[in-house]
Amino acid sequence: MATIHDVARHAGVSAATVSRVLNGRETVDPALAVRVQSAVSALGYRRNSVARNLRRRQTTLWAVLISDIENPFFTSLVRGVEDVGRSEGYSVVLCNTDEDTTKESEYIAACLADKMAGVIISPTSDTSDVSPLVEAGTAVVAIDRELSQVTLDTVLVDNEGGAEQATRHLAERGYRRIACITGPRRTSTAIRRLRGYQRAIKATGLTADKSLIRHADFREAGGYAAMAALLDEDVRPDAVFAANNLMTVGALECLVDRGLTVPDDVGVVGFDDIPWARLARPSLTTVGQPTYEMGKSAAQLLSGRIATPGRPATRVTLQTELHIRESTNRPPA
Amino acid sequence: MATIHDVARHAGVSAATVSRVLNGRETVDPALAVRVQSAVSALGYRRNSVARNLRRRQTTLWAVLISDIENPFFTSLVRGVEDVGRSEGYSVVLCNTDEDTTKESEYIAACLADKMAGVIISPTSDTSDVSPLVEAGTAVVAIDRELSQVTLDTVLVDNEGGAEQATRHLAERGYRRIACITGPRRTSTAIRRLRGYQRAIKATGLTADKSLIRHADFREAGGYAAMAALLDEDVRPDAVFAANNLMTVGALECLVDRGLTVPDDVGVVGFDDIPWARLARPSLTTVGQPTYEMGKSAAQLLSGRIATPGRPATRVTLQTELHIRESTNRPPA
């Protein structure tokens, strides 16, 4: 591998000049610049970013820590981050924490060791410890879920509002025994979506029944199991609000397996859109989130924080949108 | 940030000793090791990987270059890579080329600059140029698609066989005018899957008609447009084989929009499974691929090549599996 010194020798200039040409900051005599360029291509020189990063004491890398790479919600969000990041000269690296606190802290340590310029994290838990990053002065933005210990730039949707709207919609369609399958207690989204559900139950005058509420793991199997448990109760629910996309799918599969019809026997609303929702039968009523925009906002916050480390933390809250489809299509009471 | 020298000073030993303790290779006096460890935690020392990688002239990073991060086929494959990589001490970094040759070559350059220990690539084209990596001695493995210019370790499925089986299945179910929506000509998978389709058409004695073959872009919109074009022909097909998951979805949506019934009016088989296939109505007959295994195999090949750079290139071909569901469910002729 050719180094800058090889290029310098070949072009008959100093290493500093080669560096100047390559980085295009300072002005260099055009004739020299040309000689450097041709030496670069003659030798097939390629910059060693590792050395560069060490010397500059910074990288142009962003890490995105998400909890499930197979969940379309996260991949779409990553696209938003990527587009902004690339346009500002950053490379975006994906890390899959798998809802696993251990993996998460390993990745946080790695981000530190690798001197990431910025980190966007969807924490596995409200109490995830990002303090090593914060203390080291790394720019951090939380997305989708909040962190309780520290005040960070954060991008969220109106989880309570979205959940309330979804639940109200079920009530308006005449469903009376509405269940809620929410996520793990350790995540802010699960808590807030449950709260929105509860608010709607109260507002519509339906009886709140604790046995209608289940906490699952935001995964398909968890949604399936929670639905099964709800159906095994003495009085089964006639509708269910599921707090994320995968659990909705699980719940639906359970209903199919039990021979129950949606929306006639049971109405279903999910949080998060599902790709190819048009193909599912019945098509699914969902609380849609602006995933791409969320990623984009987070990236913009990160970029801003890198530029101005001391600025106060911002919280961006985006709106959800209820997409009414067939799974709640029962005539109003 | 504390450095190794700070730790050394604090523990009253040399930097070399700290390094030895931290890397656990050579033997160090247990008493010293303890002093080093406590100095490490006292100072909150964290390794600087950038410096380490520069000095060691190698990293423990793998890059995976995939063409669509939102395609579940690729994300599932990445899981396989990740699991093997992590178990061997590598961090896996994802790069999204977006079927864009420019992005792809930028990422290849970045892999080189960042001194990646290995690269797993699903090339955007048969003629994608990975030679910079190969020449620099970086371990490279191709996955899902072949490269024509160079001989690399490669993980594929039996694309021709899978496509032939799918097409034969349609013929056996009594479909007579079977169309094929395949991918871009520049990708080996598109070519091979088309070839398998053609082989089956010939073998079953159906008439081969060029107007039944369409090349699209492996995306949903492309599949939709190709299906629309097929339906606009004078004689419309009574079945379609689509060469990947997203195009299958597009084709199906087109059929729905045109008011055609699957499988009665048109039979459909897709290549690649589709998540939540059970929810789609009709459920989809697909050529399933062992995605996780593919990722795992690629990772094992990569690991082997890093260990033994000179060894001859291996090609792993995994089998596909036809999953017969409702979308081809027409009684045999």
Next chain:
DNA sequence: ATGAAAGCGCTAACAA
């Protein structure tokens, strides 16, 4: 078993 010293390839001060 331990320490001293060199240097990975680059960029940023500083001098000229």
Next chain:
DNA sequence: TTGTTAGCGCTTTCAT
């Protein structure tokens, strides 16, 4: 504008 020099933080000879 250009060149000289030092050093980012680490690992690895080589001596001891």
